[in-house]
Structure formats: structure tokens, C-alpha cells
Amino acid sequence: MKFNPTQALKIALNPASIAVVGASDNPNKIGGRPLAYMARFGFKGVVYPINPQRSEVQGYKTFPSLQALPNTPDVVVIAVPGELAVQAVFECADMGVACCIIMSSGFGESGREGRLQEQKMVERARLTGMRLIGPNSQGMANFGNGAVASFSTMFSEIAHSDGPLGIISQSGAMSVIPYGLLRNRSIGVRHSHATGNDCDVTACELASVVAEDPALKLLILYLEGIPDPWNLAKAAQIARARDLPIVVLKSGRTALGQQAAQSHTGALANEDRTVDAFLKDHGIWRAQNIRELIDAAPLYLQGWRPQGRRLVAISNSGAVCVLTADAAATENMPMLPLLDETQNALKKILPGFATTTNPVDITAALLSNSRLLGDILPPIATDPAADAFLIGIAVAGTGYDLNAFVQDSKNFAQATGKPLVIAASQPVVGDHFKKEGLLVYPTEGEAVQALSNFLSHRELIAAVTKNNPLPPKAVLTVENEKMLDEVQSLSLLKEHFVPVVSHSLCSNLEEALKIFKSWGHAQVVLKGCTKDVSHKTELNLVKLNLDSSEAITSAFESITKSAAKHGVKLEGVIIAKQLKGERELMIGARLDPVFGPVVILGDGGKYVEAMPDVQVLLAPLSRNAVVEAIAKLRIAPLFKGVRGEKGLDLAAFTECALRVSDLISQTDLGITQIDINPVITGAPGIGCKAVDAVIYQGSVKAHELNDPGYVRP
């Protein structure tokens, strides 16, 4: 092995030489663009066009083949189709190239045949430690050193500027759409890389290397699938260590989107709530769409370190004040009244009909006296009510001293050091503020939302602890999965300290009656015990509220008959104590193929599918994570008690969730799925008990992402 894999990737980001296989003299062809861009963007390294037909391409000396090169290039761009591309990769591996960027399409995104071809290239590359970007990649662009080995049209359309942004995307278009939108806002971009099919280097792995670039202040990722969360966790760790926030736009949020992603980059469909849980655990904000991402981006570049999310707003329009208050309330940003002394200071400056609480309404009096804004800002700057500010200039122009507004706002921002956004719908007004480096949004709604997203992300990052679970460095597959029956499931839980209901498996009626007697005729439940079906209620295999021998006898017979009628084989009939708790909750767990052990908890009972109220968490869980998740449930108020109720035993339920987390996390147990519903939970101090449970076991195998013999689905 010539290269350490990470080292090779670092070389790919800062290569001394780049060859282009399939070099074209036409700068608008795929094989021509990288050459044109490296010239235009000042790449200082050596460029080797490869084209057997020409001795010169775009002014560069050109070579007939890779073998004909005087030196081994660090990076080779491959812009020839199909089998020729595979051949070129093999040659590069043999030569000791550090990284190939495969632009050619028609591989993994077209189906299994293409996936196998990718596998062949990866295996060959592994022999020397060479890395592969793509195939189906639009290329890599590092504007820090001019290594723009990309064929994107965007780079010839939009004036370039190096800057603090990094973009890594599985899609070519999405590596440059944010680039264009950010450049339109005069934000410089250093990295814009498109990893395509991720056959070897994934977008997440590349992120973990790019995150080390000290010039970056924000890293943006577009992902259609996350096959390797461990790489993203690593990137997040590196980024957090140097306070570099990561924003992810993960598409395929919906079934329709996942289907489209499958045809686009052959992306693996991640379970969406699990993605949410994972990103949150690692301090990564998941933007819902491009607009949200672009609107928030400029806020990251100001060096602000906000301490909270309380907003103070100021405008010359009452309507902007009202709309800002609505938007802030929707975004859960408190707007506290200013101190009395601040308000008194404002009252001395503003007309009597102005509002001085918060939001502060200067009113249209600003038209008569443009000093009003500048005069009220200093007292507001020292008021402790704000973590962030919004200034809304609803209308300005002729009759207003716009330059004063801009200068006053700028001084204010510098004095407070706190985030400040400007809402101004008139382009001419906005441009004045932008010229002085202030952040402008056309409407207060957009300004508040961007601010809120930024502040929430700061909170998310602050909440990341060292104990947050890490995903396994492997893809998990399950074989020979089988369902345990209820008695086996409850026993396994009990063995691992999950409290379960008192119960016993009876092979005949006499046994059941004997146990009923031994329990002092307490109310009981009878349930058919079977490995055949998990939902027993629908098949009439469950009988509740039995409090006499007659009732038990009749229930026992009915269960046996129903089982026979539905062809269900019974292992016996379970007799269990009928528990009267305060609420039926649920705890579930499963092994996600890439995120590993996952726990689901929430409201239980029979409506869990029809009216779900659950939270998804990555295991192993911390006590804190469980308590936080419970607080987000719709039924959260029930834990404290509603209308004179005692509430629910939070401690016991939390403990129970932690035990389940342990069970699903101990891979040697071979547990692949757990469903405990209901977990009957009592008032505080009373505890909770698993009353019904289904557990699946199987043989779990861990694969490296590109294991020989393991072809990604």
C-alpha cells in the first residue's frame, strides 16, 4: 500500500499535478472545462492533458496516454466513458496516483451492473491506497489553490471569490447551486466538491478532511443518502473542535423523495427520523430546503457567539413590529420588555404615540426626523433584554437620511457584538446596508427565521457531549431473523433488569386456575403465547379483566378455539396479573443498517400506529437524552400530572428505556428488534412494567462499506 487513505485524500485537495484523461480543446466539454478552470483560477501545479489525437490542448502540452507522462500525477481526472474509465483507473493505481476523479456516468446510479464495476475499481484502488471520487462526479473545486478539476457550468457564469465557505455534495448541481446563491450575496466560497456515486470516498469522508481547512467558517453538505454516518460523526467532531458549524441538507425526507434519490445517485434510503436524531446528536443543523440554508449562511460568518435567543426589534413601521412579534413567537424567540430605565430614555426621544416596550415602534415620525433611529440605539444597546436584534426599515428613500441609518446600525452592531439582522424590502435600502457589511433580508419573516435557525444551531452545538453515541463503523446486515414468543421475550427482558409483569406460561386450564388461586384471586389476563403472530388482540387471543375461575375457564377455552380457528400454534396460555397503571407507554428498539442501535419511546397502547407520539434516539442512550426526549412528547404534561393527577414515574420509565438501550447495543445478544407495548407506568415511585413484548433475534454481520464481496444494495 503506497498511501494512507486519508493522506491520499489530503493530496487530492492540494495536488501538485493533475492529469485529465479525455482532455478536450473545447472548454465547454466535460474534458475541456477542468483545463480551462485550472488556468482561469490560477492552479500553480502541473497540468497534464491526455489525448492520443493531439499534441496540444488549450495551450498545454498534451500526452497520448497516462504511461507517456514524465511523472506520476497526484490527481487524475477521468472524462472518458464506461470501460475506458475503468481501464484508466486501473492504470492510475498501477502508476501510484493518489486520487482519481471519475466524471463518467452510467455506473452505480444505473443499477447493480454499474455497482459491480465500481466495486472492481475500488478493489484495485485499495491495493495502493489510491482514492476514487465518483463516478458520476462533477469534480472537485478548491478555490484556495486553483485546483478546480470540475466541469460545472456555474464556475464560468458567476464571478469567483475565495472565502470561508465549503460545500460538499453528492450531487453536481447541489455543489454549485448554493455556490451561486452565496456568491450572489457576495460570500466567498473555497470548496465546492461533488462526490457523485460515493463509490469509495463518500461526501461524509471528504467532509472530515475538508473540515480541517482553517480558512472555513461554515461547511455545507448536500446528501441524498448517508451510507457512512461514522465519517460524518468524525467530520462533526473535527469541526466542533475548531468551532466550525456544519449544515446538512439531507434530501429524501419523504418516500417520494427517497424514490427519486434512488434513481439519481443510487442513494441508500435512510430512515428519516433516525437521520434527524443522528444529526442532532452531532451538533449538525439539518436545513429543510435550499432557501433556509442560504438565508442562514451569512450569520455564521460574523464571528458572533450568542448566548441565547431573546430578540429585541426596532422599526419605523408598527406593522413590521407586529409581524416580527408573530414571527418571533412562532420561532420560539422570546421578546421581553426593555427595562424601565431604557423605556424612559426612549420616551424622551420618541413621540408620545411611539411604542417603547419591545418591539420598539419609532413610527412614521422617522420621516420628519432621521436622527430618531440613531438616538434610540445606544440606550437599547445596553439593555440586557436582547441576545439578538432586528432593525426593520419598512420604507425609506427621499426624505430619509439613509446613510445615517446605516452608520447608526453599524455602530450599534459593533457596540453590542450581538447578532443583528436588517429587514428592508426596498432593494435600494437593503443595498445601502449590505455595502457596510450588515445582513439584510427582504422581509422580517425571513430575517427572524434565519436568525432563529442560526441561534438554534448554536444551541445544538453547545448541547453536544462527549457521551453522545457514535455509529458503528460498519454496515449491518441481519440474517436468519426470528421472532421470540411473548414468554421468551419477557424472560429476556427480565434477565436484563427490565421490570416485567408477573406472569406464567400454562399448558392447561388447571395450571392457570392454580396460579390464579395462588395470587389470591387478583384480577388477571390470559393471552395465547405464540411465535406465529405478533398482534394478538385482533385474533381474539387476549382476554382482560378476569376475576373468577369461571371467567378464566371461559377465556381459556375461547383463546384455544380462536388459535385453532386462525391456524396459530400456541406454546401455551400466559396468565398475567392485570396491572392498573396511570398510562400505557411504549419502548421499542431496532438495529439500523448504518446508524446502528436505535431506541423509540413514547405513548403506548393500541393507537401507537394510528396516532403516533414517539421520539427516536440513537443508542446507547444517556439518562439526559431520555428525559429530553420525553419532554418533547405530546403526552409530556402527563408526566407531571394534569388536573390533580399524580403524574407518571419518569425515573422508572427512563431506567427502563436505558435497559432497552443496553439490550439493543449489546451486539453479542443478536437482538435486532424490540417492541414493548404497553409499558404500564404508575405514579412517581410506583414504577413501570413491561406487559407485552416482542423481540427478534438474528445473526448480525458487520461489513466494511466496501467489503470485498459486499455490494451495496
Next chain:
Amino acid sequence: MKFNPTQALKIALNPASIAVVGASDNPNKIGGRPLAYMARFGFKGVVYPINPQRSEVQGYKTFPSLQALPNTPDVVVIAVPGELAVQAVFECADMGVACCIIMSSGFGESGREGRLQEQKMVERARLTGMRLIGPNSQGMANFGNGAVASFSTMFSEIAHSDGPLGIISQSGAMSVIPYGLLRNRSIGVRHSHATGNDCDVTACELASVVAEDPALKLLILYLEGIPDPWNLAKAAQIARARDLPIVVLKSGRTALGQQAAQSHTGALANEDRTVDAFLKDHGIWRAQNIRELIDAAPLYLQGWRPQGRRLVAISNSGAVCVLTADAAATENMPMLPLLDETQNALKKILPGFATTTNPVDITAALLSNSRLLGDILPPIATDPAADAFLIGIAVAGTGYDLNAFVQDSKNFAQATGKPLVIAASQPVVGDHFKKEGLLVYPTEGEAVQALSNFLSHRELIAAVTKNNPLPPKAVLTVENEKMLDEVQSLSLLKEHFVPVVSHSLCSNLEEALKIFKSWGHAQVVLKGCTKDVSHKTELNLVKLNLDSSEAITSAFESITKSAAKHGVKLEGVIIAKQLKGERELMIGARLDPVFGPVVILGDGGKYVEAMPDVQVLLAPLSRNAVVEAIAKLRIAPLFKGVRGEKGLDLAAFTECALRVSDLISQTDLGITQIDINPVITGAPGIGCKAVDAVIYQGSVKAHELNDPGYVRP
């Protein structure tokens, strides 16, 4: 009375002459702007500046007083402060002016004193039928005839164009912020009126007159309070009759926003869910913020009459396809696969790795062959899968035939006659499409959301029926409100055909035991009956599941003791049959001061406040409206039955809601509030019964909005 009030308002929109009291030679002063604008925007009528200091203002012959005018003007703009303004209004009334536009501030928005002054002006105006706009109004602007009697700075900042948009706003800023944003999108605006404090003419009443302008294709309202929904209902009726959609941005959605609105325009705080219900009933779309409103506006101006909300999307980027699919799924816009024959036609045109289902991914192959887009559009145009289309041009420029894309898209739009939106993040690409009249959004997310809002609004309008309830033409106040006890409440319900549980009021234990016996010892409930408190459970005044004389005896004593302990006076103890239904639901009703009778229905039981799941409807209800509302509840699946359950008696519960709707709508009953919880509801055919109820009665008075003696709060 000289004028009919509506006629006077019509004159105000098309005046033959306008005087300005407080006319200024400075075109940037409040009293100067209207003169400058009328000159600039070509007002053909007579303009009379009034200023005792000057004989000429801005080139107009100027008069020292209203009395000195040669003729009575149709409209008088009042730009003098406080008492001078009141005086001018009085003079105008005496002279027979049709309408005053009062720009002066410091009236109703400053408190009760100002409100009383407004009242004085209104009373004087009523004597002749003169109408008042404002005070605190920025003015009225009708670009159709140049009657721009406004002091907004916006009109001197943004190039003007008459067009199919009307904007009416209580706020000055919000009468022109949408104006500016729409003009930036090259959309012409005819009306931009700011009604300020709405002391006489409200924004809603003005809307009912402006809605008659045949030039309009969309009417936008910004409201902070709706004191007169009947006027808005009238406007909506007029607008629907000529297919003019109305979009409302109603701020004060949140408590914080309502507080800010109170200080801004002294707006009455409307209950927000009632506002939603009202607007929906009248086919008015409520935009949540300015961005949403502006993004959707252009869609209304194309003459499209879409039949549904199924989307077909086409892009040269797979990522745009995936993001569009996500956005469509979020917006509940189905994306159905194209017909096999369409797909076969596309497969003949596109490369093998392209996707032809829906979304259609042309892939980056568009760079090599710009004809691909134009070639696939005709087969897609004839496919029945679409009600609307999105074309996403992720990247274009050098190497692409952008003009062909635009022409092909334009032909496609004309051929289908169906809504088409373009997503293009590059301004240069977007501008090409815009120049040809196509609708462009920077991202697919915004495009899909705008399209969805437009299509939803079409559905909303189509769903309006003649039977939709109309609000009372009055403001309702309630005096001497008192609570009925449970027995009185249940009796009132029963009298009006709401089914109630079998029950009886007992003054002593013996009576209770006698009834228990007469009911054959069926399980019963005992409850203390009192007029003092409505929540009885917390005070231990409710005892459930009683099935023996002993239990009843002990419960009776316990209730009597608890009542004594809490100082609650009992009217007796209620014995009621213990009902076992399938679910506890709730039905409530109240009188809204301006919207009139309102019904609330949903999930019941004791968690109705902690975990609300209810729908708010305006009464009187139609059967359809109830069924639709139930379908929107979280518990909707329970009506059909979940996991083998029989479901709930929808017909009986609906009937019950209709009876409650009748009760709250019959004003002669003096009912001001009804809370029935639980309504125990059985399986279909079993019925439902009110088990506990609280009714309030009081003396309800109806006021005209500007009744003499009634000052708005």
C-alpha cells in the same frame, strides 16, 4: 343625510376634486406628498391646496381655508394635527364633502381619549353620510385615475405601473411593502390604500368596494384586527361572483403579535383559530407572512383554472428532482408516474441513465444536447398525470442554448394551459424566462410552495357554498353572565334534543339509593351539583364506578364532606348512569364578539387542555362542515376504528354538534358559552350522550360598530 355611505366611498375612490388641508410646498412633507403624487401620477380632477400662509403651493392655486374654496371637493385630505384635524372634519361634514382622509396620528392608537375623539368625528360625519378614512392613515392611492392622496415614500422610490393588483391595509407600511415587492417583479398595482385606525371606513368595508373594480385579478389585505367580519364576508361574496381571489395577511397570530398590534392600530384582538375558520368559510387564503403572499401573487394573474394539485417535474439535475419530490410530498401534491407510452417516448429521446417516471431527470446530458428539453416536453404535455408543472434548470449558461429552453417552455405552457413554474437559481437564467412572462423562483422549494398555496386557494374558493354561515352585522357584548349548574345545563341540552345521560338530582342519600334500585343496580356515578365551580373532579366532587348501596352511601358522604371543606354550595347530588362508550369526545360553543356563534369539537376527557385536539367552526354548522372538521382531528382514525375496533358513531356525534350549533346560534336563548365534556360516544349505531355540561347565559347586546354610546374597546 346627503350620501349613501357606500356611494360616498365609491366617490372617494374616483373623486372629481381633492383638497389638502395643511398643504405643503415641500413634496417630502406629509402635506406636500399628495399634491406631488397627484401631479406625477396624472390625476385629472381638480386639486385644492389649503394653506392660509401661501397663495400657491407646488404650482397649484392655494386657498386659505375650506370655506374659501369655490366648490365643495369630493375628498379632503387632512394633514394637520390633533384638534385642527377634528375641526377640519366638522367643516367638511358641514360643506357636504363625500370623504375625509385623515393622515394625522395620535388618535385611537394612543388610547381611549383618542378613541373618543374619533367617535366625535364619526358622529358628525354620520349626519351627512360623509365617510372617514383613518385617522393615522397613510392615504389612498388609486393608480387607475391618478388619485394618489398618500404620503408614502414608496411611490417616489419605485417606478409605477397600473395593473391588476389591489392592496388594502390598516398599516401604511404594509400598504406599500407588498406594492414595492410586487413592482420589483414587474407586476402592476392599481390600488394601495391604508385605512389606519379604521374609525369609520374599515379596511374590510373598503375591500368590499374595491372588489368591484373590474381591472383587478387579485386583492391583498393586511389586517391587524377584524372588527367587522361582515364587511369582509361581503367583500368575499362580491369578489367570488367575479372570480377575484382575496388573500389576507392577518397579523396578531400570536399573543405577542396581538399585543404589538394593540399598540400599533389599537386593533381588537381576534381569537386566531376563529379567524382561520372564518377566512376558510369565505374562500379567503390566509398567508402566514409577506414572503408567502408575494411568492404566490404572480400565479393569480395568468388566467389559470387548475383542476387539481398533481405535479409533474422536469429538471436537468437529479438533486432538483429529489428536492422537488420532497417539497411536493410535504405540500401534499401527488407526483404520479407518467403513462407507459409517455415514458417510452421519453426513453427514445433521453440517455439510458435518465429517469422518465416523474420527476423526469434529463441529467447533465442537457449540456451536450440542448434539444433534450424541447424534445421531451410535447409528450409530457399530453400526459394526464399533471395538473401543474415545474421545470428546474439547475445550471445553465455557456454551452447551453438558454433561448431554446425558454421558447420550448413557453410553447409548452401555452399548449397545456396548466400552471407552470420555473426553478432557476442563477439570476441570468431566471431573467431569460421572466422576459418571456414565465414565473421564476430561485429554488424548487419556493416554487412548489407558491404553486401549492395557489392551488389550495383555488380549492378553498371552489368549496365555498351559499350555506356558509355569515357573521352578525354587529359587535356583541355580554352582561350579567352566569353559570348554570350541571342539572340545569343538562336539562337545557335535553330540551333542545342533545342526548344526555340518564340522571337525577337527589337532595339526600335515600333518594339516590331509591333511584339506584329503580335502575336495577346498574353501575352509577355520583356528582356534587353546584353553581360555584365548573371543574368538579379536582375538588373530589365526582365518584365513579359505584355498584352497591354501600359504595353509594360512602360516596354520597364523601362528596358532601368535600363540598363543605371547599366551601362549595351544593344544589344536591346528581346520580347518573355510568356509561361505557368507545371514546370521550367534547363539544363546546361560545359567542365571539365579532364572529358570532362559534363551535369547537374534538377529543374530550380530562386532557382537553393539556393535549388539545379540536377544530373550531363558525356556526350555524352544516353537516358537511362537521364531518370535514372531524376528518382533520388527530383522532380521526378512531371514527373508522383501529385494530379491530368498531369505530365511533360519526352520525350521532355530528347530529349532537349540529344541535349545539343551533343552541348557540339562537340568540334569544341568551346562551353565551357551552362546554360538554365528555360526550361519551359509542360504536356506529350506538349513539353518543352528553355526560357533563356547563352552560353560561347572559344578556347579549348587539352594537353597530360605531353605535352612539358604544366605544370600541
